[in-house]
C-alpha cells in the first residue's frame with residue numbers, strides 16, 4: 183500500500199504514540215481490504231460512545247489514545263452516549279454509570295473531538311459535501327452520507343473512525359471507489375409512502391430482500407416522487423439495520439442516481455409487502471400496556487420537534503415520553519419555544535442519547551415508536567415489546 187511521506191512519519195511514531203497507533207490500525211485495514219493508498223478525510227463521526235457498549239476495555243483504549251497525545255485533525259463528532267450528558271438524573275440513570283460515561287466523554291474531549299453526541303450530525307453542521315471522503319461509523323448516518331449527500335464513507339468501527347480522526351486519513355477501498363457505488367438491483371416501489379413509519383417499513387422490506395441474497399446489492403429505487411429529510415433518515419436507519427446496507431440510489435432524489443441506468447434485475451414492492459413489514463414489527467399483545475413512548479431514532483430534526491409541540495400544545499402525557507435529539511437541535515427548539523410546550527406537557531427531552539443505547543433494560547415493557555430501527559434494537563437489546571406507529575399516532579399513544 184502506497185503511503186505518502188507524512189503518512190510514513192505517522193506510522194513510524196514521529197507524530198506521537200497515538201498517531202502511530204491510529205496509522206497502524208488504518209494500514210492494517212488497508213492491507214486487509216487491498217487498498218492501494220489512503221485518502222484524506224474532511225469529517226469523522228465516531229460510534230462506540232455509550233459506556234454500556236464500550237465497557238472498561240473500550241474506555242481504557244480511549245484513555246491510552248488521549249494520553250498518547252492523540253488530537254483530531256478534522257471535524258469529529260460523536261454518536262449518542264448512554265445518557266443525557268447534562269441532564270442524566272432526569273432520565274433515572276444510575277450515578278455509577280453516569281460517572282463512567284463522563285470519563286468516556288472526557289477522553290474524547292481531550293482528543294479535540296466535539297462531544298456533541300448524535301446520529302444525525304448532518305442536521306447541525308457536520309455536513310460533508312458531494313464527493314467528499316469522510317469516515318463515519320453510525321450505520322444510519324453512513325447510509326445517509328453516501329446516498330443522500332453523495333459523500334463517500336465505509337461503515338467504520340469505533341477504533342477505525344477514531345484513527346481517521348487522529349490522522350485525517352482512511353484507506354481507499356469500498357465505497358470510496360467509483361466502481362463500488364454502482365447499483366445492481368432495481369426496486370420498483372408501488373406502495374404508498376406517507377410518513378416516516380412508511381419509509382422505515384420500506385427499508386425493512388428492501389433490507390430483508392437484499393439480506394437474503396448471496397451477493398449484497400446496492401438498490402436503485404424507482405417510483406418514489408418525493409421524500410423529506412426526515413423520511414430519508416428513517417429509510418436509511420431501517421435499510422442499514424435490516425439489510426446491512428450502506429448505500430442506495432433513489433431515482434430523481436439522491437444525487438448519484440442520475441449517473442446510472444436502472445439495472446435489469448427488478449424487485450417490485452407492493453402495498454401488501456409494506457403492510458406485512460409493519461405488522462411484523464408491531465409485536466404488541468395488549469393495547470393498554472405501552473409504558474414507554476419515544477421519538478427520535480434517528481435523532482429528531484427541528485421540524486419533527488415542531489410537530490410534537492403542535493400535537494402536545496395544552497395537553498398532558500400519561501406515559502414516559504422521551505424526545506431524543508442532539509444538543510444543537512434542542513437549543514434551536516428552546517429558542518423557538520417548542521421545548522417549553524413539550525416539557526409543560528410532561529414529556530422529557532433525552533438529549534445526547536436514545537432509547538437503544540441508554541441502559542434501560544427492564545425498566546419498561548412496551549415501546550411505541552415510528553422507527554423500524556428502534557423496534558429492532560429495543561426488542562433485541564432491551565427486551566421491549568413494540569408498537570410501530572405513524573409519527574402523529576406515537577404522540578397520541580403518549581396521551582392515552
Ligand code: F3S
Pocket residue numbers: 261262301322419478479480481506535536537538539555556559
Ligand atoms: Fe440513532 Fe440510537 Fe436510533 S443511535 S439511529 S437514535 S438507535
